[in-house]
Amino acid sequence: MAPLADSLTPEQVTLTRLEEQLVWYDKKSAVNQSRYRSLRILTIVFAALIPVLTTAPEIPQGSHIAAGLGVLIAIIESVQQLNRYQTNWTSYRGTAEALKHEKFLYLAKAGHYLNDPNPQTTLAERVETLLSQENVAWISGTSKPDAASGAKTQ
Numbered sequence: 001m002a003p004l005a006d007s008l009t010p011e012q013v014t015l016t017r018l019e020e021q022l023v024w025y026d027k028k029s030a031v032n033q034s035r036y037r038s039l040r041i042l043t044i045v046f047a048a049l050i051p052v053l054t055t056a057p058e059i060p061q062g063s064h065i066a067a068g069l070g071v072l073i074a075i076i077e078s079v080q081q082l083n084r085y086q087t088n089w090t091s092y093r094g095t096a097e098a099l100k101h102e103k104f105l106y107l108a109k110a111g112h113y114l115n116d117p118n119p120q121t122t123l124a125e126r127v128e129t130l131l132s133q134e135n136v137a138w139i140s141g142t143s144k145p146d147a148a149s150g151a152k153t154q
Helices: 010-055 062-083 085-107 119-142
Strands: none
Touching: 010 062, 010 085, 010 119, 062 085, 085 119
8 A cells, every 4th residue: 555645755756656657658558559569460360361252262151251351350440540559559658758768867866857956846847747748649639520520539
């Protein structure tokens, strides 16, 4: 169980927040990468099977199976577009790497923190700026009008 925030120093609060967010973005990046790659592989395999199924007379119901694979490809591509796995993967990875960068510089007392009279405050502000930028990017990406329908996606 995590200690109460009241019993932590400001530095501990900042580093705890940084570490929790770093773990979250790292995990979410990995999940989105895995989903994106898995669905892309399925799409490639299904697409490669369609010509075989439609041209091989020895495969019973080949054209029906090929049609089903075409439907599955359309569904997979729609799910990918809707859930933005590739975009989220790269965005979350970028945020995780930026958080790692800030953590390293802070702990090494380098970069922005080298001559800073209050490095903990600077770290807190920089971490929150990174998280705010990610949130703004996510919100703007999920509320773009859908070009096909004119409706906003959510």
